[in-house]
Amino acid sequence: MRALVVYESxxxxxxxxxxxxxxxxATQLPAEAVPAAGAPETVGRDVALLVVGGPNHAMAMPRPSTREDAVNRxxxxxxxxxxxxxxxxxxxxEAGGTHxxxxxxxxxxxxxxTRLDHAARTEEKLLGAHGGASIAPAEHFLVLDTTGPLAPGEEQRAEEWGARLGARALAAVTAG
Ligand SMILES: Cc1cc2nc3c(=O)[nH]c(=O)nc-3n(C[C@H](O)[C@H](O)[C@H](O)COP(=O)(O)O)c2cc1C
Known part of the structure; x- marks a missing residue:
């Protein structure tokens, strides 16, 4: 049983x-982070928790035109x-109901x-279309400018959020 984080950046x-x-x-269960471009084409039954995330581009998930805009920057x-x-x-x-x-x-x-940004909401919808079962509300992490850096404390907050998600996933799997 493991956790997988798939990201775009x-x-x-x-x-x-x-x-x-x-x-x-990883304080709770084996875990790795992989870029979407190199992520597996199948989420196996051994994945107890899948976390996905990436930036807001034009208030939404990146698409080819906004990625080109980012390349220009x-x-x-x-x-x-x-x-x-x-x-x-x-x-x-492979399994329905993956957390x-x-x-x-x-x-x-x-x-x-930024209140109108909805990348994470769309990610949740796309995960739901695969039968994913949300384990916690989406989280938002702040950058100070387009290219960064992250706002102070955000990396630490992300690590703590990951630990909480892992604990919830373990509890849910054990209860189920
Ligand atoms: C084309 C483009 C559009 C963006 N649009 C938004 C936006 O609508 N709202 C926002 O908060 N940030 C926006 N940003 C800033 C991104 O949120 C920021 O670049 C990103 O969070 C940094 O993450 P990354 O380093 O993983 O790409 C935009 C950035 C780019 C390049």
Whole structure:
């Protein structure tokens, strides 16, 4: 039984968060973080908890046009057509009811706009379409600017969130 974190990250901030979540999860059960571009095409029965996350782009999950925009701002991507949205569109789940969680990264300003960001909500919907059972509300992690850095304390908060999710997943599996 293990946990898997699948992420997309253009400038490295969501990757830092994903790795911190995996470190937190690993205090409870074996866990690893992998980029969506290299993630397995099947989520096996041994995955007790799948956590996915990535940045908000134009208030939503990244898509090819926004990835190209990020590349114009200095990001490096292997292909603008490969990311978390595409992975969630094609991945197969071996088991129904896999426990799932979602996160996103977003700017810390301006608040009236960032409140409209809905990348994590879309991730939750896509996970739900695979029969995923949400283990906790989506979490949002803040960056100070487009390319980062993360706001102070966010990496630590992600690690703690991961540990809490792992404990919940273990409890749910044991109870079930
Ligand atoms: C094309 C583009 C659009 C963006 N749109 C938003 C947005 O609507 N809301 C927001 O909070 N941040 C937005 N951002 C900033 C991203 O949230 C930020 O780049 C990201 O969280 C950093 O994560 P990463 O380093 O993993 O890519 C945008 C960034 C890019 C490149």
């Amino acid at each position: 253009l400038f490295g901030n969501a990757e830092t968060i994903a790795r911190a979540i995996a470190r937190g999860l 200095g990001a490096q991507v292997s292909s603008p057509h490969t990311g978390l949205r595409e992975w969630l569109g094609r991945v197969q789940f 799932v969680g979602a996160f996103d990264t977003r700017m810390d300003h301006p608040r009236f706009l």
